[in-house]
Amino acid sequence: MVVLNRIYTRTGDDGTTALGSGERRPKYDLRVAAYGTVDETNAAIGVVRLHLADSPDVDAMLGRIQNDLFDLGADLAVPEREGKAERLRMLASQVERLERDIDQLNDQLAPLTSFVLPGGTAASAYLHLARTICRRAERMMVELAARPDEPVNAAGIQYMNRLSDFLFVASRFQNNKGAGDVLWVPGQNR
Numbered sequence: 001m002v003v004l005n006r007i008y009t010r011t012g013d014d015g016t017t018a019l020g021s022g023e024r025r026p027k028y029d030l031r032v033a034a035y036g037t038v039d040e041t042n043a044a045i046g047v048v049r050l051h052l053a054d055s056p057d058v059d060a061m062l063g064r065i066q067n068d069l070f071d072l073g074a075d076l077a078v079p080e081r082e083g084k085a086e087r088l089r090m091l092a093s094q095v096e097r098l099e100r101d102i103d104q105l106n107d108q109l110a111p112l113t114s115f116v117l118p119g120g121t122a123a124s125a126y127l128h129l130a131r132t133i134c135r136r137a138e139r140m141m142v143e144l145a146a147r148p149d150e151p152v153n154a155a156g157i158q159y160m161n162r163l164s165d166f167l168f169v170a171s172r173f174q175n176n177k178g179a180g181d182v183l184w185v186p187g188q189n190r
Contacts, residue, residue, distance in 0.1 A: 020077035020087065030144050034152075035076040037137035041163075042069040044130035051123035051174075058170055061101045065163065068094050072156050076141070080151040090155040098162045105169045110178035116168075119182040120175035127171035134164045 011017075016024045017032055025032055045062050052059040071088055078087040118128035138160035145152035172178045 019079070020074060021079065021081075030140060030147070031076060031079070031150065034137060034140040034144050035073045037133065037140055038069055038073050038076065038160075041130055041134045041137050042066050042073075044126065044133050045069075048123055048126040048130055051121070051126060055123070055174065058105070058173060061166075061170070065098070065166070068098075068159065072159060075153050075156050080153065090153050090159050092155050092158075095155060095158045095162055098159065098166055102162065102166050102169050105166075105173045108177050109169070109172050110181075112172075112178065112181075114183040114185070116172065117182040117184050118171075120171075120180045123174040124171040124180075127167050127174060131164050131167035131171065134160055134167060138164065 012027065015027055017027050018024055019031070045066055049059055049062050052062070068090070071094070072090050074088045075090050080089075118125050138157065141152050141157050141160060144150050145157065172181055175181045
């Protein structure tokens with residue numbers, strides 16, 4: 001259990017923050033930016049959930065995803081190092097559950113005939129916003145993983161890749177199972 005008795009510590013006033021390992025990094029550090037953008041994804045999903053009163057199944061899926069994103073933030077905040085005790089890590093089973101959720105929703109969708117523009121219902125538009133933030137977090141994680149001495153759990157990267165797919169499929173589901181999608185019309189405004 002995490003206990004937060006004091007919200008401000010003043011330790012970050014010098015422009016640094018502590019990783020879960022205790023190591024201090026500049027607040028602009030790519031690892032800090034990556035888990036911060038995972039947190040931003042989570043916040044956007046929280047906004048989506050305000051618009052899902054009529055979709056309890058999707059809301060429950062997103063609730064599980066929000067918890068997973070905290071797990072991912074914890075994973076990113078403690079780089080894997082040889083000889084160090086293992087911390088909370090993302091697991092392949094979390095990726096697999098997300099794939100099952102994608103398949104469950106996607107099986108109910110109308111066939112896709114064009115690229116989809118963000119829009120339709122409020123929930124769908126916010127799901128698209130969460131998807132774009134998720135993709136940014138994934139790009140940061142991949143960039144971080146490409147650096148020497150900056151390990152990133154492969155299951156975490158896979159999770160974010162699947163999550164962007166889930167958010168896309170869920171956005172279509174919230175648009176009357178794809179029937180209310182706003183479709184891109186190439187060259188429409190020439």
